[in-house]
Amino acid sequence: VNTIGNLFLLGDELEDLSQLEGKKILSAGENATPMYVLNLLLKDLDVDVSYLPSHADVVAAASEAQADYYVLPEPFVSLFKNKVGETWSLDLAQVYEEKTSYPLTMGVIVTTQSKLDEKKKDIEKFLDDYRASVARVLSEPEASAELIADYGIIENAALAKAAIAGSGLAFESPREMKEAIEAYFELLMAENPQSIGGELPGEDFYGDY
Structure with a gap:
């Protein structure tokens, strides 16, 4: 196993994922880890999640404020903050581990x-x-x-x-x-x-x- 947890939610600070209700999220990784993890963590929430072809596309969309929140791995999180500005982020792998009791491989x-x-x-x-x-x-x-x-x-x-x-x-x-x-x-x-x-x-x- 060479990667354990590298997935982050970026946007305005949240106290709980339930506050994402009614929000728009952009991510890459349709039919891949980002989508499956988001489906698990956002289950039963009414959240508009759209998928772009690449993480670079998500960073570009963020620079134009096309959504409320963005999901990215490193190094794109650092590129995001460099391009868009310092932004609150949530370690989704930590949330996954809290929910499943296992680290996100x-x-x-x-x-x-x-x-x-x-x-x-x-x-x-x-x-x-x-x-x-x-x-x-x-x-x-x-x-x-x-x-x-x-x-x-x-x-x-x-x-x-x-x-x-x-x-x-x-x-x-x-x-x-x-x-x-x-x-x-x-x-x-x-x-x-x-x-x-x-x-x-x-x-x-x-x-x-």
């Missing part, structure tokens, strides 16, 4: 059994390097932000550093996160069974790294 590293058998040493080295990279970014955000900017991933180091803090970067064993992953899969099954092939994966889905 939003990213994983996947391979096939045949590829693992064929390239086991290479894959293990990749995972070791990946773990070290995540640890370095989290322990040295300023130096990492400079590299991110140098490679043109984000336009400048200040934005990159702000984005790192909320990006949910992680490196957790799938076995240790199995219950959280299954909770998310249960949400997908309830929302759109075809999004995970119509059935929950078996034990062999979860690696032992």
